[in-house]
Amino acid sequence: MSELRTLVIFGAGGDLTRRLLLPGLATCLAAGVPERGITLVGSGTDEREDFAAVVREAFAAELGEEQLALPAVRHTLDSARWITADATDPEHLAALLDQVDGPLGLYFALPPSVTMTSCEALSRVHDSGRLPQDTVLVLEKPFGTDLDSARELNALLAGFVPEERIFRVDHFLGLPGVLGFVGLRFANRILEPLWNRDHIERIEIVFDEVLGLEGRAGFYEATGAARDMIQSHLLQVMALVMMDPPTRFDGVEIPANTAHVLRAARLWSRGAAGDGSVDDGSSGKSADGDARSLAGLPDGTPAVVRGRYTAGTVDGRTMPSYVDEDGVDPARETETFAQVVVEVDSWRWNGVPVVLRTGKAIGLPRQEIAVVFRRPPHDYEQFPSSGPQPPDVLRVGFEDERIDLELNAGGPFDSRGMTRTVLSTELPEPGLTAYGSVLRWVLEDKTAFTVRGDGAEEGWRILAQIAEAYASGQVPLQDYEAGSAGPASAGLAG
């Protein structure tokens, strides 16, 4: 397929477009992708005169006035226009399509239920022969609202557009640290031989935030931390970290390999069925063979923890209790913190706990992928320290492009004098925001880092297991103070 000429954003009057899509597009155009720029069409049900001005303002804020003169940026600004249309009405959609030139991308910056209705309308436009054949669809997460609706959406889409022309966007796959991690893993020979249960003790994928609700009760109350962050973002990142090496970085291999990981993933289930706990190692099994201990995590770390912040101070900012925020119904018990332990039951990964954790209003938040290696098989009694050395850890920051490898080194002047050493580097500034990368892939027709339909469904399957654990009554909603490290029982702070 050729590069897109026109991008239509449905729901372009919304927060997502202003805050993320337009700045992302600006970075992409400033990087010269595509070289000639695009025709940008905003669409929504209201009449708007100011769309071109909104685009200009967003581009200027992201790039500075000078870069607005770059050819791709200039062309896009000159072309930006608004078409009023109800994206759920086939007649409106067909009329809109008559006014734009292809190759065409349709970006659904809409809530999931509206996206579903809009895709139904679009399938009718297709059936009447009025949808240009090479149209690309771009869908924002969440893809559906549960496993059934995700399946329904996928079946609907499959009826009128081939999978390779569907971009299911998860902007975490465009974060610099995630892309840096994938490159690091496959461009170096030293990692792959270690990338399995024999050498890796556990994996932690943590995205804590200082931000609280920030006035988003309308969205967040019905969502909560697990659905907002784990269902897609953290599970998709996990799948990239744990996938088998692709033979090519393309839209066939990577989505297939990540879906393969997700299919094998399920909530850690070593404790008594449904009791929300995990084996703390007291079962007597060794860490080898059939063992599935959560080595390195505090004993008895539960498989699922949920929490909700109370009043406190985060980063110098006073924050009210979640339950006192506007629009919050305390009885809904929406969680602002979720930590789950997942296992990927495959030949490569069986028995390796993967901790996925996210929380709002967290002081000193961690945002990283941490791979904790197993200790050497033998402890030298000549080493002066009393216990075993800490494990080697590879850490990659999500947003700060930092890579740290924590090792134990000998010396100085004595090979037995153990010193914790960190080999640390920062990747170069990417120039693109995460949405900039996402839009670049859309505009260049590269689907390697998008979510395939079955991958999205697997995310919902795992979320259903988390919801089941919540509903079992065995995972109490724990209070944690805003500005703290989250519920104490979660462990893993810092």
Ligand SMILES: O=C1O[C@H](COP(=O)(O)O)[C@@H](O)[C@H](O)[C@H]1O
């Ligand atoms: O999708 C989401 O992600 C953000 C965190 O990602 P960032 O790149 O904006 O830092 C999270 O705050 C939000 O709740 C969630 O919906």
